[in-house]
Amino acid sequence: MKPARFEYAAPDTLGEAVSLLQQHADEDVKILAGGQSLVPLLNMRMARPDLLVDLNRIEDLQYIREDGDWLAIGAMTRKRAVEESDLVRRRQPVLVAATQLVAHPQIRNRGTVGGSMAHADPAAEYPALALALGVELRAVGPGGERTIAAQDFFQSYLTTALEPVEVLTEVRVPVLPAGTGWSFVEVARRHGDFALGGAVATLRLDAGGGISEARLVLFAVGPTAIRLTQVEEILTGERPAEPLFEEAARRASQEIDEPLSDVHATAEYRRNLAGVLTGRALREAAERAGAPS
Ligand SMILES: Cc1cc2nc3c(=O)[nH]c(=O)nc-3n(C[C@H](O)[C@H](O)[C@H](O)COP(=O)(O)OP(=O)(O)OC[C@H]3O[C@@H](n4cnc5c(N)ncnc54)[C@H](O)[C@@H]3O)c2cc1C
Incomplete structure (x- = not known):
C-alpha cells in the first residue's frame, strides 16, 4: 500500500526541527527517525500525518x-x-x-x-x-x-x-555498578520476532553474598513494560537461592494484573510465561553477579 499524501521536511539542525514542530503545532506532524515502525504505519494508513519532519540529516x-x-x-x-x-x-x-x-x-x-x-x-x-x-x-x-x-x-x-x-x-x-549481575531473556516464535513475553533482571550482591539491590521488569505482558517492585522487595536482603527464585517467579506471575491476550498468545500463557522467565532471569543474573551455584 501507499501512504496518504504528506508534506516533508528534512532539517539540518535540532533547532530547525523544533521550530518546524512549533510552527505546525495545530497540524498532525510526525517525526521520522529510522522509519522501521512509522513507515509501515504510514503505508497501512494507520498514521496520516500532514507533515513528516525527518531527523536523519541531524x-x-x-x-x-x-x-x-x-x-x-x-x-x-x-x-x-x-x-x-x-x-x-x-x-x-x-x-x-x-x-x-x-x-x-x-x-x-x-x-x-x-x-x-x-x-x-x-x-x-x-x-x-x-x-x-x-x-x-x-x-x-x-x-x-x-x-x-x-x-x-x-x-x-x-x-x-x-x-x-x-x-x-x-x-x-x-553504567552497570560493580558486583551487579544481569539477565535479559525473552520468548519469541522466531528469532527477531517481537517477544511473546520477556524479563530483565539485575541483582547486586554485597560483600557477604546477600542481594543488596534487585530490579525486575517484565514486558510484552501488558500495555507497558512493568517493574515488579513487590518482587524486588522479596529478593532484597536475602541470599540468592533456588527457593527464593521460585517464590519470586510465583509472585511475578500473580502480580501481572491483566496479561495481554491476542492472536499470538493467551493471557493464561503469558501469566505462566512471566513466572518462567522471572525464574530464568534471576538465576542468570545471580550467576553473573558471582553467587555460588
Ligand atoms: C519486521 C520488524 C520487526 C521488528 N521487531 C522488533 C523487535 O523485536 N523489537 C523491537 O523493539 N522493535 C522491533 N521492530 C521495530 C524497530 O525496532 C523500530 O526501529 C523501532 O520501533 C522504531 O525506531 P525507528 O528509529 O525506526 O523509529 P520510527 O519508525 O521512525 O518512529 C517511530 C515513532 O517514534 C517517533 N520518534 C522517533 N524518533 C523520535 C524522536 N527522536 N523524538 C520524538 N519522536 C520520535 C516517530 O514519530 C514515530 O511515532 C521491528 C520492526 C519491523 C519492521
Whole structure:
C-alpha cells in the first residue's frame, strides 16, 4: 500500500526541527527517525500525518559517549552502532544483549535508539531495559530541554510523556555498578520476532553474598513494560537461592494484573510465561553477579 499524501521536511539542525514542530503545532506532524515502525504505519494508513519532519540529516543526534557514570546515547544512533560499540559492551553489557534481540540486522541498521523509546511498543526490548536500569530521556522543545525518568516516560500503549512539539534527543543509561549481575531473556516464535513475553533482571550482591539491590521488569505482558517492585522487595536482603527464585517467579506471575491476550498468545500463557522467565532471569543474573551455584 501507499501512504496518504504528506508534506516533508528534512532539517539540518535540532533547532530547525523544533521550530518546524512549533510552527505546525495545530497540524498532525510526525517525526521520522529510522522509519522501521512509522513507515509501515504510514503505508497501512494507520498514521496520516500532514507533515513528516525527518531527523536523519541531524548528525549531532548520533553519538555514544561516556559521561561519568552514564552512557549518553544520541536519539538518532542506530541500534547497530550500539550492538557494535566496545564502550557499551564494557560499561553496560545488558544493553548489547537486549539490542541483539531486536528484530533483524537490516532493521537494526536503520532503527534508532530514540525511535524505539518514543514508539513505546509494550513488546519492545528498549523500554523494558530503560525501566530496569533507570534510564533518563532528554527532550528538547520550544521551552528548552527537560529530562524525564523512564518510569514517568512510558505512560501507556504506544504513548509517552513527550509533547508533540518535543524531540527526544538523548537516552542516558547508567553504567552497570560493580558486583551487579544481569539477565535479559525473552520468548519469541522466531528469532527477531517481537517477544511473546520477556524479563530483565539485575541483582547486586554485597560483600557477604546477600542481594543488596534487585530490579525486575517484565514486558510484552501488558500495555507497558512493568517493574515488579513487590518482587524486588522479596529478593532484597536475602541470599540468592533456588527457593527464593521460585517464590519470586510465583509472585511475578500473580502480580501481572491483566496479561495481554491476542492472536499470538493467551493471557493464561503469558501469566505462566512471566513466572518462567522471572525464574530464568534471576538465576542468570545471580550467576553473573558471582553467587555460588
Ligand atoms: C519486521 C520488524 C520487526 C521488528 N521487531 C522488533 C523487535 O523485536 N523489537 C523491537 O523493539 N522493535 C522491533 N521492530 C521495530 C524497530 O525496532 C523500530 O526501529 C523501532 O520501533 C522504531 O525506531 P525507528 O528509529 O525506526 O523509529 P520510527 O519508525 O521512525 O518512529 C517511530 C515513532 O517514534 C517517533 N520518534 C522517533 N524518533 C523520535 C524522536 N527522536 N523524538 C520524538 N519522536 C520520535 C516517530 O514519530 C514515530 O511515532 C521491528 C520492526 C519491523 C519492521
